Amino acid sequence: MADRIIIIGGAIMGSSLAWWLTELGHPPGAITVVERDPTYAACGTAFSNSCIRQQFGNPLNVAISRFGVECIKNFQMIMGDDRVPPVHFHPFGYMYLADTPAMADHLRRVQAIQTKAGAATRLMDPDALAAEYPFYNLDGILLGSHGAENEGYFDGTTMFDWWRRLARERGVTFLADTVTAIDTRGGRIGGVTLASGNTAGADIVVNVAGTRGAQVARMAGLDLPIEARKRYTWVFEAARPLDRDLPLTIDPSGVHVRQDGAGYMVGAKPDPDPAVDPDDFGGDWSIWEDKVWPALATRIPAFEEIRVRRAWVGHYDYNTFDQNAVVGPHSDLPGFFSLNGFSGHGLQQSPALGRGLAEYLTQGSYRTLDLTPLGPDRIRAMTPFPETAVI
Incomplete structure (x- = not known):
């Protein structure tokens, strides 16, 4: 049986x-x-x-x-x-940005691990970043790590x-x-x-x-x-949309932003980041003005003028x-x-x-x-x- x-x-x-x-x-x-x-x-x-x-x-x-x-x-x-439809996949890649020597060294170490495991991760210096993604403000950025294949939204x-x-x-x-x-x-x-x-x-x-x-x-x-940890997401439109797809960009501040159809999606975690009740989806939305929008507009100046369309709080099931x-x-x-x-x-x-x-x-x-x-x-x-x- x-x-x-x-x-x-x-x-x-x-x-x-x-x-x-x-x-x-x-x-x-x-x-x-x-x-x-x-x-x-x-x-x-x-x-x-x-x-x-x-x-x-x-x-x-x-x-x-x-x-x-x-x-x-x-x-x-x-x-x-x-009957099963295809799963839509938009492979714009992830882009990790490093602004300290320690973070740049970390990106180099994990890129070696990733490529050995079969990933197509490429390291990009500031000149390469500026040539391919001219919308970034690269002040202080030492290195980027981009997933050239098989990364993105699905x-x-x-x-x-x-x-x-x-x-x-x-x-x-x-x-x-x-x-x-x-x-x-x-x-x-x-x-x-x-x-x-x-x-x-x-x-x-x-x-x-x-x-x-x-x-x-x-x-x-x-x-x-395992703990429930809050994670914030906003979907927005930009007055000046970028002229090419935006990789899921992980800023050194921890704020991350990506293409979302004709608009964009940005996410962040709170600081501090305590455990919460699994039923607690309330948000301290001051994080937008205090942390998220400043980091967003600094890294991508075209995002100084945006309109938030919706926002929510979700949870990670975080392994401490x-x-x-x-x-x-x-x-x-x-x-x-x-x-x-x-x-x-x-x-x-x-x-x-x-x-x-x-x-x-x-x-x-x-x-x-x-x-x-x-x-x-x-x-x-x-x-x-x-x-x-x-x-």
Whole structure:
């Protein structure tokens, strides 16, 4: 008899896992996705800026992203259904700018890691930047790092919708409910209790609860260093639009801005950056006048005259231990698995991490990418597997 699998969290990562499980042969009738908010109105997927990059400091994350791009470009073929539309991908690249020798040295170090892992990252001195992107004010800039291929914006909503839709059509149960307790009697997973009062037996529980990942882990008697952290986004129009596409530019201030159709999208984190309640989406909008607009107008003078069209606050499910995903089994609780802590990279990592964990659950090991270094036991052992390139 196939293992009964309960996936706690049905946004893009949970839906990816559910679809990949069915694709790799797990009986759909033995898979249940429990989602507390079936509208998905306040999940990380809904507030994502939906971008993908190769410019990571950890080679495994470069490989994860490379499969993500492959999935984006070949989504209909991978899904095997003519109804599935292409996923729009706008590969304008990321542009990291360095204004100190230390930051420039960092960009050189990680560029070597990225190119060895197959990424097409190029370093650009100020003269090269000025020639190709004359709209930048390069005062104080020492070096740029640009992703020349396979970086940019993609339509993550299409991926999410079709993973969820086809998983459901194949027979996966999507249940609108909230897990309130996890049965760990006998030292292994036995099932869950739901807010509705129902119980569901399970051999495997996968924690894909986003910013609530630590709460779900505590139900199983485990600790995860996952916090909800606010991230601000604004969409705006410029009185003087640029004459070419704007790469997703990460200014030394931490403010980042990119092309968004005919307009632009800018994001920033607050300072300080405390943990918040997962239901707290209130914003301290003074950050716009105090930090974001000054940095934006300084780096790109054409953006001195702009009109904000909309703005929102979303959350990272931030891994405070090493800012990297937590994926795989917990050795001290058989049957409990994590898919957590993406620290802002969840949407772009959902193809590879959903596939990888599905491989482990159906075949007993990772087959295409070895995700073992991301396992949760590294946290208990206090052996970080860090990702330094977190925006």
